[in-house]
Amino acid sequence: MTVPFHIRAMYATDFQRGFREVLGALSSVTLSDEAAMLVFRKRLRSRVLTFVAIADDRVVGTASLLIETKFIHNGGCVGHIEDVAVLPDLQGHGVGHALVQHLIEECRKARCYKVILDCDPTIIHWYETLGFRPWCQAMRLDLELSPPAPQSQP
Amino acid sequence: MTVPFHIRAMYATDFQRGFREVLGALSSVTLSDEAAMLVFRKRLRSRVLTFVAIADDRVVGTASLLIETKFIHNGGCVGHIEDVAVLPDLQGHGVGHALVQHLIEECRKARCYKVILDCDPTIIHWYETLGFRPWCQAMRLDLELSPPAPQSQP
Numbered sequence A, B: 001m002t003v004p005f006h007i008r009a010m011y012a013t014d015f016q017r018g019f020r021e022v023l024g025a026l027s028s029v030t031l032s033d034e035a036a037m038l039v040f041r042k043r044l045r046s047r048v049l050t051f052v053a054i055a056d057d058r059v060v061g062t063a064s065l066l067i068e069t070k071f072i073h074n075g076g077c078v079g080h081i082e083d084v085a086v087l088p089d090l091q092g093h094g095v096g097h098a099l100v101q102h103l104i105e106e107c108r109k110a111r112c113y114k115v116i117l118d119c120d121p122t123i124i125h126w127y128e129t130l131g132f133r134p135w136c137q138a139m140r141l142d143l144e145l146s147p148p149a150p151q152s153q154p
Helices: A012-017 A019-023 A033-045 A095-109 A121-128 B012-017 B019-023 B033-045 B095-109 B121-128
Strands: A006-009 A048-055 A058-069 A077-086 A112-119 A133-142 B006-009 B048-055 B058-069 B077-086 B112-119 B133-142
Touching: A006 A095, A012 A019, A012 A033, A012 A048, A012 A058, A019 A058, A019 A077, A033 A048, A033 B058, A048 A095, A058 A095, A058 B033, A058 B058, A077 A095, A095 A112, A112 A121, A112 B112, A121 B133, A133 B121, B006 B095, B012 B019, B012 B033, B012 B048, B012 B058, B019 B058, B019 B077, B033 B048, B048 B095, B058 B095, B077 B095, B095 B112, B112 B121
Parallel strands: A077 A112, B077 B112
Antiparallel strands: A006 A048, A048 A058, A058 A077, A112 B133, A133 B112, A133 B133, B006 B048, B048 B058, B058 B077
């Protein structure tokens, strides 16, 4: 079975096309409409690019891209891929693959010299089929927030 | 021996304080003054924060921070640490440690729920002393650029 879908930059109206439900495949999304819109604007201002896969006017997948201009590598850019998620019912139909390929093309257009991402060891092979190779060790520090972050912070 | 230094956000005038030479500890920096200024402005526009360690009015270390607002984690932020470099003669004097601690504090102020970075496996322990732990697998795809990227692209 193949599912007809296309990929485009996210619109604010995608919150009404099931965007949050798709991202929920990755981690719970508890933002209200108003809070989600504030996050959408913050991401646009700091040039975080969000893409969606659309099938039958519904969001079925998403992936994000941060493009960082470096002082090293002759002022070249690095693409950071984040938050690749596909609606569970449609996983295995090439949606995630097409989303990552779309992001790689965006990186080419932006003249990135490399594209990087952090993934669970169980999906290393999946990213290898897209041309990626394991390199560094990803490290993480968790920060405790107290009191809870206000959702409506501008 | 201790080296007196302080940490602050980078100024454009830091190119005249040896900024490129310090970053050269990481990878060659071949940007002209004019091209470096364009990169500096591009990074400011996309909110990439660059910090420097200053000793005797010279740059002796640098580290960068991208703060990404997520749709997941209740609209929380993630801090991405990039390009930590210390002048080779001053390595081992706590400059890198202080720079990373400064970035962690910036992440706390920005209400990040986690701070992440990719590092060479040989310095995992060094980051562990700062509270980081190994987690995901970092993956990389190299892109070929042809013709060479213009340095003066706006």
